[in-house]
Amino acid sequence: MGRYVRFLFTTLYFIFLFHASAQISTDGEQSVLKEFKDANAPSGRFDIFFNSVNRYNTNSAYDWLDTIKIYLANTEKTNDTIASKLYRVMEAQVYNDLGEYDKSTALAKDLYFSKDSLDPESKRIILDVLDDNYANLQLYDKQIEIRKRKRELGITDNVSFYDIYSNLGLYTKARNQYIMEVKPTIADNDSYGLAKYHSKVGNYLRLDNSAPTALSELKKAKAYLDVYLNDISTQKSESDIFESDLLKAEIEGNIAKCHVMLGEYEEALPLLQNSIEVLKTSPKNSDQSEVVDNTLYLADANLKMEHYTEAKKYLDVEFDNITIFQAIKRNSLLAAYYDKIENFRNAAIYYKRNERIKDSMSQKQSALIKQQLVTIVANEDLENSQRLIDEQKRINELARSDMKAKDERINLVFISLIFTLLGFAGLVYAYLKSIKNQRLIAEQKHIIEIALVEKDSLLKEIHHRVKNNLQMVSSLLSLQTKNTRSKAAIEALEEGKSRVKAMALIHQKLYQNDDLSVIEMQGYIESLINSVQSVYKKGGHNISITIDAEGTELDIDRAIPFGLILNELVSNSFKYAFPENDENGKIYIHLRKNGDQGYFEYTDNGVGLPEDTEERTHSSMGIRLINRLVNQLQSKLNIDKQSEGVRFWFNFS
Incomplete structure (x- = not known):
């Protein structure tokens, strides 16, 4: 009984400490x-x-x-x-x-x-x-x-080239060059430097599928880091402590990955979880990539231990940035998960998804990486050659001085002969190098042209799929509208559907264009007006709409906010501007862009804005959305109340 009481008090004490430290951390960081x-x-x-x-x-x-x-x-x-x-x-x-x-x-x-x-x-x-x-x-x-x-x-x-070799998958070459360049620069009493060194060497071994040897190096790194952290004679700034915690989390994450590779899943789980929590606080891209890797290893370990619910939880985590190789691994793990629970249809989907990714990327990526590797090796060889040439010049200078003391005339003849041969060799080398470079340039140009064609094709496919997905969302909203009785909910769903259609039109115009970078706004606005009219079936058909945007083109970053702004303004006019009769209703839309400067104006001759417009601005989602979108365009919305109707306008760049 006493043992359970002590356990309870100990648990409460640590919860209190955790809460207090979290509060202090929040107050300090805010x-x-x-x-x-x-x-x-x-x-x-x-x-x-x-x-x-x-x-x-x-x-x-x-x-x-x-x-x-x-x-x-x-x-x-x-x-x-x-x-x-x-x-x-x-x-x-x-x-x-x-x-x-x-x-x-x-x-x-x-x-x-x-x-x-x-x-x-x-x-x-x-x-x-x-x-x-x-x-x-x-x-x-x-x-x-x-x-x-x-x-x-x-x-x-x-x-240094070792990190580039690592990115190219040449882990042995990366490790050897890292050891050769970095090891001589670290003092024997530099615990932190030795921790970073053994961590890097261990990680290269892990990436090279040498898990047992990697584990030994990573444990050395952790031991050196512990020595550094426990050394009270060395003053450490807040930044030093933060960097040390990140290094410790990186080392523990890599140790855990080695355990997973060796089938020691129980040892890996707590190390991976702790590493993820610490690395999440880092602003570095490399640390955020480690978070993705560690999460996938967590899912893999749980999958191997048959903890399927836990594995699926980690596979469903959404990340801001994920590499193509991480995406392939995630798809493989999802396919394995669905195989385990005997949902073979979903498993097949993820297997096929990986095949599509590999088919579309492997040839292009292989060619590009091969080209990069040729360039890197050429650069490195050029530097090595320059060092050898410098060394040879030094030796030649000594030989020339020695020979000059013996026989000046023989020395001059010999030196003249050497420089003549070097000059001739240089001309031959330059000629051969020129031919090789021209061939490399031609190959690279061909690769780039193929890559550009594939890129345009992929971009059109992406825009087409985005448009289809947005249309599916619109259809789902329509189905929900039919199953909803609340009038307010129906209106909200219709507004949402209208906004989704506005974005879908952007992507439809893009994949239909030869130029994927811009959208012709006159045709887009006309299509958008027709889309809005189809939503408001009881109104808007008798309104005279004038669109003045001929010849104006915008990129997608500006076209989407403009589409959503117009969607809101036209919807508001159809709903509120002509409550009794829209026979004499008029809407005027003006959009121009000259160079870096642009101008947008929207007017209608309806009943105008109510007296409490400013109060509604804070509660109306439509007005708040318009203001947010105008801010996104780095501008400010201007509203003029007129005797008949209202005018919205703003400049943009």
């Missing part, structure tokens, strides 16, 4: 974005953004992105170019953290190659962002160019 907003100058906000230990623990990356865009818009209005560059550097970093590598790369390149020079710290951050973006986009040749640029600027001493 001020990071507030501190950012309260800072007086852009440079202060820049320092807070990049020096915070974990800026996303309380506020998401999307919250930060919205805030930074507001400040950026204000600086551009005031032509404050210095502040504008600082906010754009932060914006590039946030897009990188969100996994939107194409957007991040475009912003970073625009900043780096702009005529206005960046300060050294901003330049270092931008190069780091480009380095990470190209790694995730598998553009390893461009990643090497960035690293060489870092070396030229003094940001790093040398160019």
Whole structure:
């Protein structure tokens, strides 16, 4: 009995400690974005953004992105170019953290190659962002160019290739180069450095399917890290402790993966769960990718232990970013799960899904990676050759000095002969290299052309499927409407269906176009009006609608908000503007875009807005949605009450 009482009190004590620590953590973290907003100058906000230990623990990356865009818009209005560059550097970093590598790369390149020079710290951050973006986009040749640029600027001493070899699946080569380059630089008393070193070596062994050897290295890494954390003689900052916790979580996650590979599932489960919880707090893309890997290993372990409900729980987790290889593994695990529960139809779906992914990606990816590998090896060989040439020059200088002391004339003849031969060899080498490069360029051009055709085809297929899926959602809303008696619920469902149709039209126009980047707005608006009229069958057919958008084209990022805004405005006119008779009803829609500037105007001659419009603005979902969409276009909605009807207008860029 006494033992159970002690157990109860111990449990309550730890629950209290956990609650208290969580409360302290929350109170400490909630001020990071507030501190950012309260800072007086852009440079202060820049320092807070990049020096915070974990800026996303309380506020998401999307919250930060919205805030930074507001400040950026204000600086551009005031032509404050210095502040504008600082906010754009932060914006590039946030897009990188969100996994939107194409957007991040475009912003970073625009900043780096702009005529206005960046300060050294901003330049270092931008190069780091480009380095990470190209790694995730598998553009390893461009990643090497960035690293060489870092070396030229003094940001790093040398160019390392081991992480690129790892990304290409050459784990043995990556491990050997890492050991050769890093091991000599670590002092014997540097516990933290040794922990990172053994962690990296162990992970390369694990990826190379050497689980027992990897486990030994990873346990060494954990032991060194424990020594570092328990060393009270070394002062550690908050950032040092945070980085140490992330490293410990990474090591424990990799140890757990080795246990799964060896069939030791019970040992793996708690390590994987703890690793996931800690790595979730990291803003690094590599750590978030580890979260995905660890979750899939958790599902695999539970599946092997026949804990099917638990396995399905982890397989149903939604992630912001997941690689194609992680998606393939997830599909394989889902297929295995449905096989286990004898739902063979669903199992077949996931097996086929994997086959489609592999068929569509393998040939293109293999060709691209092969091309990247050729470039990398060529770069590395070029550097090695340069080192050999430099060494040979040094030896030749010594030989020349020695021979000069003996016989100056023989020495001069000999040196002339050497340089003649070197010159001839150089010309031959340059000629052969030129032929090889031309062949490589032709092959690369062919590969790129094939990839572009496949990309256009895939994009059209994606837009077609998105349109079909949105139509299915619209049909489901229609079915729900028929089974609903509440008038308010029916109206809400009809409004939702109308919004879904507005988005579906965008994707329909895209896959029907030859140009997948823009939408011709005149035809889209006409189709949208017809769609809205079909929803409001009792009204709207006698209203005269004038559309002035001929020749205006918008990209999908602007077309979707415009479609939803128009859907709301036209729906409101049909529902409320002409309550008694719409015989003389008129609607005018004007949309123009010249270069970077655009203008939108919507008017009707109905009964106008009620007196309590501002109060309704806070309660009406339609008005709130319109304002949110206009804000998304980085503009502000203007409303003019007229003697007859109402006018909505705004400028956009």
